[in-house]
Amino acid sequence: MATQSYRKNFITTINDEDGNPFQNHDHKAAIVWKSYKDRLGKAIDPPMLFNLEEIIQPKDLSELDAPFSMDEIDQVIKDIHSDRAPGPDGFNGLFLKKCWDIIKQDIYTMIWDFFEGNIGIQSINTAFITLIPKIANPNDMNDFRPISLSIINAAWANGELTLPTNQAYGLDYPIIQYADDTLLIMPADEDQLNHLKYLLNLFSLSTGLFVNFSKSSMIPINMDQQSANNLANSFGCRIESLPFTYLGLPMGTTKPSVHDLIPVISRIDKRLSGVARFMNHSGRLTCVNSVVASMPIFAMCSLKVHVTILDHVDKSSRNFLWYGNEINKGGKCLASWEMICKPKQQGGLGVLNLREQNKALLRKHLFKFYNKVDVPWGYDYL
Structure with missing residues (x-):
């Protein structure tokens, strides 16, 4: 079982920036290290091309500098879902609630010491970067890069994008997002698709997080092949068909078959x-x-x-x-x-x-x- 898992998770070959494949462990490790160093450790000063006041609702943030009270901490514990683990320690919300009378004083002390700057909790922010392939046969580091689509609602509110149907979707544009797996439903309109790409490019220039369009897929519905090809070429993505896989499950307009x-x-x-x-x-x-x-x-x-x-x-x-x-x-x-x-x-x-x-x-x-x-x-x- 261990050997099978090792083979599944092992990266046999990875390409460098010039497309040269490497199989040696030290070379592969160097490529991964350089890729994330460029992404996470590169000092840049990107221009902000969005009006953040239109996207983010203004709020009074003065309370952020106030010390934590016991009532606030108690309320956080009460609001934690009982069957969800709040962190990597494995203790879920039910444990914290049941044992709160026993452990609360230690947590109070830790939080107050952190507020006063008496302790460091850098280890909480320590994490391992796990490379999860987003395509069947990943070849380079670009196949692992996530993106964010937080600017779409603002574009819809400003009339730059329209809904794919007359159905109301509450306050949000129809986007399904889980971690870095994003599904966006929009009209088959070349102008809107080009505007979406424009927004994503602005997002990249403003944040330094560049979008890999070659990883994206377009699934046309009730469209002829030529029109779908034109839209895909305009956006720079590939075309797939229904049913497609999202979060490991088949998605389509009919019941999944055997x-x-x-x-x-x-x-x-x-x-x-x-x-x-x-x-x-x-x-x-x-x-x-x-x-x-x-x-x-x-x-x-x-x-x-x-x-x-x-x-x-x-x-x-x-x-x-x-x-x-x-x-x-x-x-x-x-x-x-x-x-x-x-x-x-x-x-x-x-x-x-x-x-x-x-x-x-x-x-x-x-x-x-x-x-x-x-x-x-x-x-x-x-």
Whole structure:
């Protein structure tokens, strides 16, 4: 398993600025170091080409210099979501709330000492830069660069961009953004596309964060191929088609087919065949419960996964459990899969029932809709 993970995460070759490929570790490390040194450690004085007063609402910032009060600190702890980890220490909000009477004095002291300048917390800002490929076969450091689109709402408010449909989107232009994965929906209009590129170039000149347009993709809807090619050439990006992958899930105008979710099956089968020969029966059960059952969860949170996919995952898990690395072997099993999926208190092995889990995960959306939970994708449309 460790070898498989190492091969997946290993960067075999990386190109320098001149396009020359290098495989030697020292050369690759030098390319990565130089790339981030130029981005993060390069002193520049870019001109600000935006009127920040129109983008950022003015606020009274005098309280930023005031000492922290105990009531403020207590309120922050109360507002933390119980099931989300506030930092890399692994302690979630529920732990902080339950143990607050025990740990609060130490946290008060730490915060006040920091305010007075008596302690340094530089280690909190220490981080490792992880290179996550944004394309299938990354070749150089530009394939890892994120961008930001915080200026789009201002352009829409000023009438420089229009909505793709007559549907109102609250106070925001229709942008879906998670970390550095951004999806922007706009009309198929060359003038607006050129203005978007103009805004992004202004953003680059104002911040020093340059946009890599070759990493971007255009997915045309109800357009002829020639018009799509003209828009893509104008923007400097490539053309893709529906369905496309966003955050690891297929997105399109129709329900995802079995073919669209084949990568989920492939990852599971690859994981099972790679570790089976190293495990006994108890280890294989643990693997099914903790690893295999979790791999399709992300898809099941958003999609009604086709029963063919779920049945294949069950079949692979069943054969892996009873026959080890012969995951395609069928035959006699020591117990029915229905029994295996029952809780241990009822005589089963506690293996996750994927069909029921898929239904439960989708029903949580109904709960959020009807209870008006504050989520960005639903609250404003209720």
